[in-house]
Amino acid sequence: MSQAPANERAAIELVGIDKKFGAVHANKNINLSVAKGSIHGIIGENGAGKSTLMSILYGFYHADSGEIRIDGKPVAIRDSQAAIAAGIGMVHQHFMLVENFTVLENLMLGAEGGMLLKGGVTRARGELKRLASDYGLEVDPDAVVEELAVGLQQRVEILKAMYRGAEILILDEPTGVLTPAEADHLFRILKVLRDQGKTVILITHKLREIMAITDTVSVMRRGEMVATRKTSETTVEELAELMVGRRVLLRVEKGAANPGAVVLSVKNLTVKDGRGVTMVDNVSFDVRAGEIVGIAGVAGNGQSELLEAISGIRPPTSGEILIDGIPIGRADPARLRDLGLAHIPEDRHHMGLVLRFEEYENAILGYHRDPKYGGMFLDLDAIRKDAVDKIEKYDIRPPNPRLKTANFSGGNQQKIVVAREIERDPKLLLIGQPTRGVDIGAIEFIHRRIIDMRDAGKAQLLVSVELDEIRALSDRILVMFAGQIVGEKTADAGEQTLGLMMAGIAA
């Protein structure tokens, strides 16, 4: 549709890029122009074709038709080597690092500068020093990558690209794995790179990042480039609507809570992890019927272990957990489910789903002993009918219960889990990271369901590292830091206040 102003010099131009994977039209006649020395955001929901487009730019896939121009000249990008030679560097969502190599070795891989490593090592060391001082990309060259924090590992990825002489840096969902502080640091680095004349392309589905850092933003939807805007001339609401193709509520509306009797009661709970480290430290709280209690905190402060203890996955070291006033002791997850507990686990890939199973199998996982599914011998007709009902009710796409779960998008996979747990009509629902890696259309849907559960008088405990999500859904907010609950706030608490508590600075 619309193009970036033509008077700015383009570092990279895509003209009529088209790509099909079998029946899937991943990129439809894409036109894009990225100005030199700018930060250009590309947003779109999962499956909108952003990653395919970038893979074409990096030589992973070949466009069926269309042209790529760099500095005005058409180039053929046959493979990654050609992309590197054309000055394109890529920071992948899943880092392409050799974890047991040092930073230096990772830097050199593929750019060794000769058959023997000796000369290359000296050169890389010198270059690393220069990059560190020019761009503020400091990292110990002899550190082993797997021992570095995630933010530093990402820095190594950026360094790899710069070491290979990248003029155009593409970052694919770079903040998904970063803490807020690390993300801020990344943004500062990107701004330095831009100010030094590099071109940055940022792929994300987080609107807030787009607004915070980009100069220009292009929106993709269902394989098409639907709009390009100057960031200063657009709004979050407009971008969300362009992404989804309809108006989206970024914050689901909800009425006041109407809390009833205490359903979950946690008393002096202490939980140690496999290494014997205390992760949950003497925690006590209640969750009542008809309310959502949110646990805010930076990842790794004991929220995961808390959920695991309440759901019966990890035995508590000391303390008590009561459901409806009855101590659950060391009941296992199956027994707890009989008591009316349901659990949307934090990591749908590791705990929530078996990705190799077909959709209908995952739709009953954990409840497969239920007589209505046949008991000892599975009643496949009943199970599939049940799956089809859930698919309809939760708008899971594609609507095919026989499709392998791995082939659903992240948002739809999450809906499979949410449908399974909510449709059991539990009296207590534990929710971990309900919308991690889920696009905004599906986020709205899942949030709506959670509010509906509350209004139906269910007790819910919500753990999320997304502070926005906690604030949008919770009736009461508990902040967890270093295994302890450092304070309780109401839903209207300011972001600043909660942020300080999460960092362990204020209570």
Place this chain on the structure above:
Amino acid sequence: MDLFDILVSILGSTIRLSVPLVFTALAGLFSERAGVFDIGLEGKMLAAAFAAACAAYVTGSPWLGLLAGIGVSVAFSILHGFASITNRGNQIVSGVAINFFVAGLTIVLGQAWFGQGGRTPQLPPDGRFSPIILPGADALRGVPVVGPLYANVISGNNILTYMAFLAVPISWWILYRTRFGLRLRAVGENPGAVDTAGISVTWLRYRAVICAGILCGFSGTYLAVAQSAAFIKDMSAGKGYIALAALIFAKWKPVPVMFACLLFGFLDAFANFMQGKAIPGIGEVPVQIFQALPYVLTCVLLAGFIGVARPPKAGGVPYTKER
């Protein structure tokens, strides 16, 4: 014989018995560090032994035997590569298939060509690699301690033995000091990193399995043309598996691989020595107990007495680009 003579004799045979293990374990090292599991070391060694024995018999030259051994072994490596790299098949299945195939094929061909029940004809002395007496070995023999060790352990081995122990530092140097080695170690950990750096994962892994083929060619040739003077059916006798155990024991590192192989070689030599001898206080013990030692050790070591062995992360996983 006094104790020192016994020790010298056991150490001498330790060296000789370790040689095929060293070559084979290094072969496994190249393949597995590149992310291709190689359970077919045994088969390649056996195929190389047969080819080397045939070629040495026909041509009368041990060197042509070595060449034939390497050639055949590399051919099987490429087959393994074709199945597991190009076609992304299961690496274990491919390796096991090679082992079975070779065990049968060598006997069938041997019987068809030579009619000696799967054996190849005895090689004449100059058709084999014969012992090399290092300079001064005889002169030093009389010197206490050092003399016998030099004359009977260090000297008097065939050229392949020296090559095996030379292959250890060379392998180390290739892995840690060359571009090829850096890439090879990388592709076994994260092929994605190699691919995005613009390097072909396929070609790199093929080169790694070809290295493994060459080294198995040496070990097979050693069995048939240096240690023995003919190919005997199933003469690899599980050495390929022992080499794999040594590789894991040594955590996929070249120098520890050599020591692990020497340890297994020592146990083997010790078992041979104990044949028919009585243990003071116990009496004669069936030799099978000693012969079982290397295998018992393997079980014990692999059961976790070596700490956490961290195999190459991408080992056994065929590489596919996303989507």
